[in-house]
Amino acid sequence: MDNHRIGETNADILVLGIGNLLMGDEGVGVHFADSLLKEFLPPDVEVLDGGTAGIQLMEAIESHRHVLIVDATLDGLPAGTIREIKPRFSSDYPSAMSTHDIGLKDLISGLTLLGRQPEIFLFVVSIDKVQPLEIGLSPEVNAALGGLKAKVFHRIEKIRSGNSGE
Amino acid sequence: MSANRIVIDPITRIEGHLRIEAEIQNGKVTDAYSAGTMVRLLEEILKGRDPRDAWAFVGRVCGVCTTVHSLASVRSVEDALDIVVPPNAEMVRSIMFVAQYLHDHVVHFYHLHAMDWVDVVNALKADPKKTSELAQSISNWPKSSPGYFSDLQKRIGRFVESGQLGIFANGYWGHPAYKLPPEVNLIGLAHYLEALEWQKEIVRIHAIFGGKNPHPNFLVGGMACAIGLDDASGINAERLAYVDQLLREAKTFVEQVYIPDLLAIASFYKDWGAIGGGLGSYLAYGDLPVNGYRDESSFKFPSGVILNKDISKVYDVDLRKDEEVQEFVQRSWYKYEGGDDKGLHPWKGETVLNYTGPKPPYEHLNVEEKYSFLKTPRWNGNAVEVGPLARVLVGYARGREDFKEVVDAALSKLEVPVTALFSTLGRTAARGLETALVAGWAREFYDSLITNLKNGDDRMAATEKFDPKTWPAQAQGVGHTEAPRGALAHWIVIQDQKIDNYQLVVPTTWNASPRDPEGKSSAYEAALKDTPVANPEQPVEILRTIHSFDPCMACAVHLYDEEGQHLSRVQALG
Numbered sequence: 001m002d003n004h005r006i007g008e009t010n011a012d013i014l015v016l017g018i019g020n021l022l023m024g025d026e027g028v029g030v031h032f033a034d035s036l037l038k039e040f041l042p043p044d045v046e047v048l049d050g051g052t053a054g055i056q057l058m059e060a061i062e063s064h065r066h067v068l069i070v071d072a073t074l075d076g077l078p079a080g081t082i083r084e085i086k087p088r089f090s091s092d093y094p095s096a097m098s099t100h101d102i103g104l105k106d107l108i109s110g111l112t113l114l115g116r117q118p119e120i121f122l123f124v125v126s127i128d129k130v131q132p133l134e135i136g137l138s139p140e141v142n143a144a145l146g147g148l149k150a151k152v153f154h155r156i157e158k159i160r161s162g163n164s165g166e
Numbered sequence: 167m168s169a170n171r172i173v174i175d176p177i178t179r180i181e182g183h184l185r186i187e188a189e190i191q192n193g194k195v196t197d198a199y200s201a202g203t204m205v206r207l208l209e210e211i212l213k214g215r216d217p218r219d220a221w222a223f224v225g226r227v228c229g230v231c232t233t234v235h236s237l238a239s240v241r242s243v244e245d246a247l248d249i250v251v252p253p254n255a256e257m258v259r260s261i262m263f264v265a266q267y268l269h270d271h272v273v274h275f276y277h278l279h280a281m282d283w284v285d286v287v288n289a290l291k292a293d294p295k296k297t298s299e300l301a302q303s304i305s306n307w308p309k310s311s312p313g314y315f316s317d318l319q320k321r322i323g324r325f326v327e328s329g330q331l332g333i334f335a336n337g338y339w340g341h342p343a344y345k346l347p348p349e350v351n352l353i354g355l356a357h358y359l360e361a362l363e364w365q366k367e368i369v370r371i372h373a374i375f376g377g378k379n380p381h382p383n384f385l386v387g388g389m390a391c392a393i394g395l396d397d398a399s400g401i402n403a404e405r406l407a408y409v410d411q412l413l414r415e416a417k418t419f420v421e422q423v424y425i426p427d428l429l430a431i432a433s434f435y436k437d438w439g440a441i442g443g444g445l446g447s448y449l450a451y452g453d454l455p456v457n458g459y460r461d462e463s464s465f466k467f468p469s470g471v472i473l474n475k476d477i478s479k480v481y482d483v484d485l486r487k488d489e490e491v492q493e494f495v496q497r498s499w500y501k502y503e504g505g506d507d508k509g510l511h512p513w514k515g516e517t518v519l520n521y522t523g524p525k526p527p528y529e530h531l532n533v534e535e536k537y538s539f540l541k542t543p544r545w546n547g548n549a550v551e552v553g554p555l556a557r558v559l560v561g562y563a564r565g566r567e568d569f570k571e572v573v574d575a576a577l578s579k580l581e582v583p584v585t586a587l588f589s590t591l592g593r594t595a596a597r598g599l600e601t602a603l604v605a606g607w608a609r610e611f612y613d614s615l616i617t618n619l620k621n622g623d624d625r626m627a628a629t630e631k632f633d634p635k636t637w638p639a640q641a642q643g644v645g646h647t648e649a650p651r652g653a654l655a656h657w658i659v660i661q662d663q664k665i666d667n668y669q670l671v672v673p674t675t676w677n678a679s680p681r682d683p684e685g686k687s688s689a690y691e692a693a694l695k696d697t698p699v700a701n702p703e704q705p706v707e708i709l710r711t712i713h714s715f716d717p718c719m720a721c722a723v724h725l726y727d728e729e730g731q732h733l734s735r736v737q738a739l740g
Contacts (some may be wrong), residue, residue, distance in 0.1 A: 021226045051226060053380035055273055059366040110362045113325060
């Protein structure tokens, strides 16, 4: 389950799964990252289990040209729905993607201020509820992992062909 | 508005939401209630699992405090099984602890708390030349030319106008409680960005020793890294030299940026040396052993309790004694088998839910009954504050020269008496002062590790008791540390090689818990009493005091006037 060493490869693309492993479906991003880490990955792709970290992910995010973030969302859509979003500003991110002091949104704001924001794609998986006490995924969300992988790699193909802009 | 804009309900990744209900009368807080509104049942997840795996689960409680929970966890198992950790592993743990402190406290100061004191929009009015003169008068930090500040101002101005960035859109800019001249605000803003750059360096130490970051690896009995000066693939002389360099750079940043900024900002807010004091009783478990975790006399942070602001006496702490640390649930949404009016020592702790609160969404909690998912810990029946101020006061009261030196220097520079420490300002200052101490101690841990390696000791883990067959049928242990936010301990009971009971008493539980059976408030509630609030729609004063504790939760502040009318609802990341 070790992550590839961030900053020690020349990968252009980062797949970053975030979420809380202790809160059931909320941890879908981490489960997804773990599943990719068990596979053989192309040399231009790095995968990171970002857990619940915020500002600590700065180096990982800024050291790649394209970052694909995978996260859960409570958006009222059926559990397991996958949407791909191209956020332009930090205000386009889910509202509570953050930990105690400075979260991912603030980090993105900070990177914008420093003029170092990579191209970011956000893949959100709809969940029904946050379940404390659960480590595994519900059947609905677990069933979405295959489709999620297809979408993420479809995006990676587009990035490689230089056709990633929307 | 962007076409891609989406609205999504909050999802909590962290231990729980914090909610404050404060009553305001004549511009002051008359009473306050602090509630954790999200349940945490980590204890139940751990029951029946292998004690050697617990560190990985507790490390996921929070994305920021992963190392401290993992450390407390492996220590609790080592204590239960009587495992002595080799010196190298102790030093590596201490160096990781130091890195955690340096990262956490700098990030807290610049990226959470500074905006309670620094008006970033007002910084646009600063004169870059005057800013440069001021910066050079308080520090030797090289990035201080008029051109540097002028360029920054232009860049920031464009973002403020665009309204796209949360940090500029969400503050109470222009509020009369902001007292800094534009030039100090500009320095604060410049260092907000420099600290953002800097913080990514220091966390590399966690990846070097813990294999990865976030969520580095720990190991019961030692650390899970191969180390040796000539080791080609593991942590060798070259990687260790890099750790040394990172620690040195961090020390420079703390000495030349954090501390001068802290003192410059504090000098405009001396009135906050008399606001937000609260309990006046403090608890520290101590940590950072020079001679191993079992030798408490070698702790850089000493342990102890101070009661009622009396620093002439420090009480000793014993985490094993049944009556010393106890948790109460009279006002918490749990039930105890033997009745809710009694306290339980964590080894006998119970975590059975009993939610009696209103169905969300709700306007008010019924604060006359149970009102929080946090339990209420007490030390010998006393409500106590934990955190940087507690640690610094205990070190000071124990007569430790290193503590006296930094504390007295700061007091004399600010021209305030020692009693000013019992306050919101004191809490924020103590965090900076202990960061300076920790940055200095780092050298000793590093040198000690290198000396040990040079002497030919490359042991990183004691493995003789890793096999559960060597364990007794029943064992119990306690592992403690000083997390950046305060005293943290995990209590474990092992039965037939499995976890039978596991209880975490975390710093924010000490500080943010509800009242005890006697009706006594914990630290947050006590500290908010008498806090002035100029404008209930923009309660920056309440945020100052709550943020001074560095709460480990997202924080929702709710204010009510004397008739119980809802005045405002303020979402603040805490």
